[in-house]
Amino acid sequence: MAGTGVSPRMRLIEQELETQWLGRPTTILAEVDSTNRWLKRQFMTGWAAHGAAVWSDAQTEGRGRLGRAWYSPAGANIYTSILLCPPRQRLSGVLSLVAGIAVVHAVRRHTGLDARIKWPNDAVIAGRKFCGILVEAGVEPEPWVIIGVGVNVGGPINPAFAHAVSLAEALGGHLVREDLWLDLMQSLEEAYDQWLNHGDQWVIQAWTSVNATLGQRVRVNRPGHDPWEGIAERIDSDGGLWLRQGTRLKKVIAGEVSIRLADGRYAPDSF
Ligand code: BTN
Numbered sequence: 001m002a003g004t005g006v007s008p009r010m011r012l013i014e015q016e017l018e019t020q021w022l023g024r025p026t027t028i029l030a031e032v033d034s035t036n037r038w039l040k041r042q043f044m045t046g047w048a049a050h051g052a053a054v055w056s057d058a059q060t061e062g063r064g065r066l067g068r069a070w071y072s073p074a075g076a077n078i079y080t081s082i083l084l085c086p087p088r089q090r091l092s093g094v095l096s097l098v099a100g101i102a103v104v105h106a107v108r109r110h111t112g113l114d115a116r117i118k119w120p121n122d123a124v125i126a127g128r129k130f131c132g133i134l135v136e137a138g139v140e141p142e143p144w145v146i147i148g149v150g151v152n153v154g155g156p157i158n159p160a161f162a163h164a165v166s167l168a169e170a171l172g173g174h175l176v177r178e179d180l181w182l183d184l185m186q187s188l189e190e191a192y193d194q195w196l197n198h199g200d201q202w203v204i205q206a207w208t209s210v211n212a213t214l215g216q217r218v219r220v221n222r223p224g225h226d227p228w229e230g231i232a233e234r235i236d237s238d239g240g241l242w243l244r245q246g247t248r249l250k251k252v253i254a255g256e257v258s259i260r261l262a263d264g265r266y267a268p269d270s271f
Helices: 035-044 094-111 167-171 177-198 200-209
Strands: 026-032 053-059 078-084 115-118 122-125 128-138 144-151 217-221 228-235 241-245 248-252 256-259
Touching: 026 035, 035 053, 035 078, 035 128, 035 144, 078 177, 094 115, 094 122, 094 128, 094 144, 094 167, 094 177, 094 200, 128 167, 144 177, 177 200, 200 228, 217 241, 228 248
Parallel strands: 026 053
Antiparallel strands: 053 078, 078 144, 115 122, 122 128, 128 144, 217 228, 217 256, 228 241, 241 248
């Protein structure tokens, strides 16, 4: 059941964080155009630094990957963005994998559901998407990455995408979004620190152990290009996907994966 805007607990949620540095500070908003855009504006004007987070109850121009919109009604979901400023020599696409790992770890810990990542960065349960991640990055005035996470917790699903799911629906019960957000911040701090300390190999291993794509026959819809079909073989440390077509291996940098079902059809996308 959807709530009504920012709860008193949500307003003060930073006080409940048990992280060392992530989400400090956290800004809570009732409504914003996009939390990614908001955080980027704060960073560019010198008001936000490494670890800063924002969580809005609603977005009026929520953005998804590949230029899509992200359905962002008020009252029951999570729309949050986190600013990370990694060491210059470590900035790479691997951070988008780190974000996906964190979401899946948090949801597994919180609900016990078999959450997985479908390449590149959709969090799914039984193939149905409940969370999207939008990662933006740059190097000026210093290396920065903004990780935007949209989780369908208990709110209505985008009516255009019947194949998406909310966590409440997947669980068959109510979830407290404040508790899940706290777990998400904890998991993201842990995953980022693991990557800093143990490098890209840790990320590839962690991602592989929670993914829903490798080993499957897939079709990759690539923006502006013909789709490719093949077996998803492995992930690269820049976030790319290696696809096997007979004896050839091809690398996909951007696209949308549909997994082939037992009857030969491809599963519908669920942006
Ligand atoms: C996708 O297309 O799957 C990515 C969706 C990302 C949505 C989140 S909601 C919080 C943050 N702010 C945005 O405008 N987008 C991301």
